[in-house]
Amino acid sequence: MKPTIIEQLVRPMVKEIAPYRSARDEFEDFEAQKIFLDANENPFDNGVNRYPDPLQRKLKRTLATIKGVKPEQVLLGNGSDEVLDLIFRTFCEPGEEEVLLLPPTYGMYGVLAKLNNIRVKEVPLNDDFQIAIDSVLEAANPKTKIIFVCSPNNPSGNAMPLDQIKQLMNGFNGIVVVDEAYIDFSEEKSALSILDQYPQLLVCQTFSKAYGLAGIRLGMCFANPSVIDYFNKIKPPYNVNSLTQTRALGQLEASDRVQEEVKTLITERKKLEQELKQFDFIIKIYPSDANFLLIVVDDADKRYDQFLKAGVVLRNRSRLQGCNNTLRITVGTPEENINFIEICKTINQ
Ligand SMILES: *Cc1c(COP(=O)(O)O)cnc(C)c1O
Numbered sequence: 001m002k003p004t005i006i007e008q009l010v011r012p013m014v015k016e017i018a019p020y021r022s023a024r025d026e027f028e029d030f031e032a033q034k035i036f037l038d039a040n041e042n043p044f045d046n047g048v049n050r051y052p053d054p055l056q057r058k059l060k061r062t063l064a065t066i067k068g069v070k071p072e073q074v075l076l077g078n079g080s081d082e083v084l085d086l087i088f089r090t091f092c093e094p095g096e097e098e099v100l101l102l103p104p105t106y107g108m109y110g111v112l113a114k115l116n117n118i119r120v121k122e123v124p125l126n127d128d129f130q131i132a133i134d135s136v137l138e139a140a141n142p143k144t145k146i147i148f149v150c151s152p153n154n155p156s157g158n159a160m161p162l163d164q165i166k167q168l169m170n171g172f173n174g175i176v177v178v179d180e181a182y183i184d185f186s187e188e189k190s191a192l193s194i195l196d197q198y199p200q201l202l203v204c205q206t207f208s209k210a211y212g213l214a215g216i217r218l219g220m221c222f223a224n225p226s227v228i229d230y231f232n233k234i235k236p237p238y239n240v241n242s243l244t245q246t247r248a249l250g251q252l253e254a255s256d257r258v259q260e261e262v263k264t265l266i267t268e269r270k271k272l273e274q275e276l277k278q279f280d281f282i283i284k285i286y287p288s289d290a291n292f293l294l295i296v297v298d299d300a301d302k303r304y305d306q307f308l309k310a311g312v313v314l315r316n317r318s319r320l321q322g323c324n325n326t327l328r329i330t331v332g333t334p335e336e337n338i339n340f341i342e343i344c345k346t347i348n349q
Pocket of ligand 1: 079080183205207
């Protein structure tokens with residue numbers, strides 16, 4: 001039985017559409033077959049002459065074990081960009097429905113909403129960049145299909161307590177997407193821990209940050225199996241290529257190294273936060289649960305240019321709501337961070 005809330009929220013078109021069936025959909029265990037004469041590929045083996053598994057079964061099995069979910073609760077996409085786009089297209093009727101965003105936050109939600117002709121309603125985070133729960137729930141109406149929560153939030157860096165996310169879900173009759181691109185750097189518990197209790201909860205993660213694989217473009221969404229079924233129905237059949245699937249599996253097997261890197265980056269973030277306090281041009285350093293720091297400076301445009309001339313590229317976030325004169329600093333390698341602090345000293349004068 002599918003949860004009724006999902007059935008009520010999915011677009012009629014998505015329920016009705018007959019998906020494209022690729023040749024490779026027909027085999028549960030396509031590695032056990034011997035002769036493939038079904039997909040018009042070049043038969044001469046070069047490692048990637050065959051179409052990839054459209055459902056990435058092997059990768060999902062490994063990933064599901066690591067994340068403590070079932071493989072049928074996992075969608076993989078060509079980066080989070082594709083995953084987020086599929087979420088819009090599954091739930092939001094173009095020209096009619098709307099989503100709630102909590103700025104300042106990740107820019108892709110707004111871009112994808114626009115691209116899909118979905119109205120955006122904004123309820124800013126409060127001064128500590130936390131969710132204004134009551135205002136969010138008041139702003140929601142029957143046309144509001146999705147609330148996007150980014151935790152830890154980009155660009156502010158702070159995580160949203162899981163209790164607040166539960167409060168949102170308890171008071172809202174739509175989908176709540178929790179984007180956990182930076183969760184590996186945070187002490188806050190992942191929303192995956194409550195996935196089984198909330199059919200309307202979608203948790204997005206990515207291989208681009210802690211896993212160190214931004215170049216292979218692999219995003220994840222964890223959700224109720226009925227939601228994943230709809231995603232699978234409308235996604236491009238071969239959306240995750242073979243090279244990406246193989247590389248991701250390799251990285252999951254090297255989890256010790258990834259964990260070491262994450263630990264180093266958290267230590268480096270704390271060190272950087274301490275050292276940045278010595279500089280007069282830095283007015284405020286926001287607390288971070290991610291692999292970056294958002295700082296307030298005296299004059300962001302001027303400092304940004306100074307850093308650029310000194311060979312350091314930062315992200316100027318000053319144009320975002322509530323982020324006047326801010327710069328976002330990604331934590332680098334220990335050596336890069338030492339160099340960065342030395343450059344701060346020359347800029348401070
Ligand atoms: C970096 C980032 C992602 C990752 O996007 P990919 O397309 O998977 O590289 C997703 N969400 C947020 C908030 C991010 O900052």
